[in-house]
Each structure stands twice: as structure tokens, then as C-alpha cells.
Amino acid sequence: MARTDPQLNFRIPLELRDRLSEAAKENNRSLTGELIARLEQSFGEASSGDGGATVVVPFDSAAALKRFADQLDKMMLDRHQAYRAEMIKEFGYDPDAPQIKREPNKGPVHSPNTKQPKK
Structure with missing residues (x-):
């Protein structure tokens, strides 16, 4: 000073x-x-x-700790959404979309959220 x-x-x-x-x-x-x-x-x-x-992080009270936790949650959500948007933009990949897992010599295994192909 x-x-x-x-x-x-x-x-x-x-x-x-x-x-x-x-x-x-x-x-x-x-x-x-x-x-x-x-x-x-x-x-x-x-x-x-x-x-x-x-x-x-001055945690003078439980309320201060809760405010910090809420701010941290919002920051993490914002970063996740930005990352997700970047992946979709760059690669056309949506990590939240239902995925089809393939196992060797068995063909596709559908997740419970995907529609099953008609037979």
C-alpha cells in the first residue's frame, strides 16, 4: 500500500x-x-x-453456505449447458439423446428410452 x-x-x-x-x-x-x-x-x-x-467463501451462517451452494449449482449447470451446446454444434452429438449400445456378435441393444424396431 x-x-x-x-x-x-x-x-x-x-x-x-x-x-x-x-x-x-x-x-x-x-x-x-x-x-x-x-x-x-x-x-x-x-x-x-x-x-x-x-x-x-465467508460462511458466517447456514444461509451463506446455502447461497454459495446455489451459486455453485447454477455455475455448474451453465457450464454443462455450454459444453453440451458446443458438442452438438461441433459434432452433431447430443449426449442426452438415447444411445444404442452395440455388443460384439449380438447386434444393437436398445436402451429403455428408445423405440424398438418393428418386426
């Missing part, structure tokens, strides 16, 4: 300051560094430094 950065003076409960100081020691940061890291996390500005995404 540069000396030209603005200073901010504020009052904080002693117990909270002690908790922040302990967290700063555990994370090998100064008290100011710990405050800045936590504020950046709260605004979603944390980064891994290598260009990859960093997930900040």
Missing part, C-alpha cells in the same frame, strides 16, 4: 479488533492488510493473482 493512499480513522469494538488481529497473524498479514483483504472479499474483488478465478 502506497503512502499516497488515503488514511481512514474509525472506531471499532475491542473484541472485533482482537479477532481481526488474530486473523491477521494467522494469514501472515498486517492488521491493515487483513482489513483490506476482508473488504475486498466482501465486494467480490479478490483475485488469485494468476488470472484464474478465486472463490471467496
